[in-house]
Amino acid sequence: MSQASQFSLLKQRRFAPFFWTQFLGAFNDNVFKTALLVILTYDAASWTSLDPAVLNSLIPGLFILPYVLFSATAGQIAEKVEKGRLARFVKMLEIGIMLVAGIGWMTHTLWLLIASVVGMGVHSTLFGPVKYAYMPQHLKSEELVGGNGVVEMGTFVGILLGQILGAALVLKSNGLLLVAGATMFFAVLGLVASYRIPLSPAPAPDLKINPNPFAESVRNIGHARKNRTVFLSMLGNSWFWFYGAMILSQFPLYAKEYLHGDYSVFVMLLTVFSVGVGVGSLLCEKLSGHKVEIGLVPFGSIGLSLFGIDLYFASLGYVRPPVEVEMMGMLAQAGVTRVLFDIAMIGVFGGLFIVPLFALIQTRCEPAHLSRTIGGMNIMNALFMIGAAGVAIVMIKMGFSIPEMFLATAILNAIVALYIFSLVPEFLMRFLAWMLIHTIHRVKTVDVDRIPEEGPAVLVCNHVSYVDAIVIGAASPRPIRFVMDHKIFKMPFMGWLFRTARAIPIAPAKEDQFLMEKAYIDIAQALHEGDLVCIFPEGRLTSTGELGEFRGGIAKIVERSKVPVIPMALRGLWGSLLTRDPGNLFERTFARGPRSRLALAVGTPVAPEDATPDYLHKQVLALRGDWK
Known part of the structure; x- marks a missing residue:
């Protein structure tokens, strides 16, 4: 299925006004900050008796300070208030800050400019949680990476262009007036863009805001720690x-x-x-x-x-x-x-x-806690940046x-x-x-969007090679718990990978009755927790390339856990290096050539009451077709 370019989002109202609002904010921040740093570097005597080197270190620190102090509060506000409305408030605040800065430029009043630096730090702190919590509300899951990529590109380009323009304007003969006018103009432009941001309902409108930012910061980071991956x-x-x-x-x-x-x-x-x-x-x-x-x-x-x-x-x-x-x-x-x-x-x-x-x-992250999580992350970002400054000073000394x-x-x-x-x-x-399917193989996926993005399900697939689990895992939008033969699970290196992926080893009853029963208990537990579980119902790797008989394990699983079963088929792996093809190893490895083609086809979900081994066998065979 073809996918639209990520740049097509810039033509859509659900993304474009938000993008230009955040771009203009990052751009204007840096026009102002750079102009101030440059003027204090090249014309410090007419502004202050302080050492320019001290000011050049102080100003970035003052800009970061609000991130440490107010990010937790900003995260709460972003959960409670509709995001379009909050974005417009932030842009109005920016106009007020640039008005104060304009007075500072025109009157040569350094403390007003320093206060504006802190103000712009507050402005950026308030907008930070909105910036990343907005996108999951308006972008599809397959658009999130592209949308984040465009936003990050826009942010860094905005920073760069802002620094170039700020330095270029302030060094002109009427530079102070130009900077004051330009920063006000871009603040107003950002406000205009924010009025086009579509409705973005607050996930927690009844949230009671904790007035203690320090306690809230600790609570937010503590909450985030419950989700280890996040x-x-x-x-x-x-x-x-x-x-x-x-x-x-x-x-x-x-x-x-x-x-x-x-x-x-x-x-x-x-x-x-x-x-x-x-x-x-x-x-x-x-x-x-x-x-x-x-x-x-x-x-x-x-x-x-x-x-x-x-x-x-x-x-x-x-x-x-x-x-x-x-x-x-x-x-x-x-x-x-x-x-x-x-x-x-x-x-x-x-x-x-x-x-x-x-x-x-x-x-x-939980949708109702995303803005607060972003706020907690912004605090951590600021602390790490301050830590970087400290480490740099120590290294220099x-x-x-x-x-x-x-x-x-x-x-x-x-x-x-x-x-x-x-x-x-x-x-x-x-x-x-990712490396496997972008170096050794070229993988085509067919209807992979049928794998659910949330909720439990059992995936069943033909078993062709020792890397089947890696290929399937790479195509899935979420982690999968694989059920695999205990002998493969114990293989050197591959076994480490499977343990790392929390695979579930299983053995035939005649080999290890206890391990078989434990496997079914672990599968039921994984499905109860909402995981995806993948099994290879043939019970072993094919030695002929043909689809073997499906054993009865799948029936036991769905009898205990009433979840949908999704048939899948791997195509094109047979004959590769890590299969049981009895042909000459050297010949079959080089006959396929580099970047050999393979595919993963996903069928429609099957209700648990219909998921018999024979029916699923027919579904997987039809999905695989003649391409082994």
């Missing part, structure tokens, strides 16, 4: 902001002191990184097959480490010019291409890392060079990733499955 996804998200803050915070000095470039070189580094994140975010939809594919998260993490490490070596190989150069001069320097490529790829793999995590949180800081961050990323993936093995399982 909480560790939140930690992964926050880690990305730590990694990004460690890298991006060093770009100004890296451009000036290490690359020996002027301000345009810093802008170039920022542009390359932002474009990379945008590209990676947009690639998620294509690489995920229009579903939430958390297998991309380890892939993104691997890229963050590999290219972070290579950025260190690329920096060592860079030939520093004898005099400070601008952007075009920088591009002529030996070794700069590798530096820029590494920065771009860090951005690309960052997008591949972050977008599936957002989509996972949106789909696995210890004598680390900037390339060495890049190297240390990349190595630390690998350690953190291994830790998180060891706690949630589903990430690693999905990654291995």
Whole structure:
């Protein structure tokens, strides 16, 4: 089934007004902040007697502070208030803040501008939970990854363009007036866009808001911890902001002191990184097959480490010019291409890392608690970014060079990733499955949307190879508990994978009566908890490629648990390396060639009272057809 491009969402009212509202907010934030930072760097004497370096560290911190203090409250408000109405209130608040900032610009009153920085931090804090809780209400599940990708792309592009425009405007002869006028104009434009946001009912309109933001923050994070996958996804998200803050915070000095470039070189580094994140975010939809594919998260993490490490070596190989150069001069320097490529790829793999995590949180979190979960995550993000600043300061005092800081961050990323993936093995399982079907095989799915996105069901499928479970798991929109022969379950390495995926081992009664009975109890428990369970009713791998007789285990399962049964068929796996094809191993491996084709066809659900072994056998055989 063909899928519309994620960019088609920008033509639809259910997405476009929301997108432009959030884009203009991120854009205007950065026009204002960058203009203030630049004017305090180049014309500090006419504004204050404070050290510009202190102000350049203070202002970003003041912007982040409201995230720590008010994110929990913002999450509660987003649960209680209709999101379109809340977005309009936030945009009106932005207009008021920019009015105060305009007075500060015109009167050279620094404290008004500092107060506006805090105000814009409050503005962003209030909009944060709306930003990610809005999409699950208006996008289909297969659109969530694409929608998140477009939003992340828009956010980073907005940040980049805002920084470029803010710096360009404020340095002109009438720059203060231009900045004041531009920020007011974009705030009004954001308000206009927000009026087109469709109705987005509050999930908890009767929620009583806790006035204590600290207690609410602890409660929200505690609630999120009950769902292990969601909480560790939140930690992964926050880690990305730590990694990004460690890298991006060093770009100004890296451009000036290490690359020996002027301000345009810093802008170039920022542009390359932002474009990379945008590209990676947009690639998620294509690489995920229009579903939430958390297998991309380890892939993104691997890229963050590999290219972070290579950025260190690329920096060592860079030939520093004898005099400070601008952007075009920088591009002529030996070794700069590798530096820029590494920065771009860090951005690309960052997008591949972050977008599936957002989509996972949106789909696995309780809808009535999503905004508060996002609010809790924003608190964690802010704390991780503050932690990144602290770590950077310690590294600098210890004598680390900037390339060495890049190297240390990349190595630390690998350690953190291994830790998180060891706690949630589903990430690693999905990654291995994703790699299998994007390298060795080309997998076509037929009617895979018949696999329910929630609720219990039993999947039955023909058993062709040792990787059947991985192929089926990769195509499913949610985790599956596989029932498999205890001998396969105990195989080296493959057995570790199956244990990691919480597979259920089973044995014939004549081999192990206790294990067989335990398997049926575990299956009933899994179905009672709302899981998907997949069995291979033939009871063993085929040795001929033909569909064997279905045993009676499925009848026992549906007799105990009255759930629908969904027939499926694998096509094209027979004869591959991991089958019991008796033919010559070398010949059949190379005869198929690289990227061999296979398919998974899903049939219509069968009511439990009709799910007899003979009937299901006919359904699976019809789905498979003549293609083994």
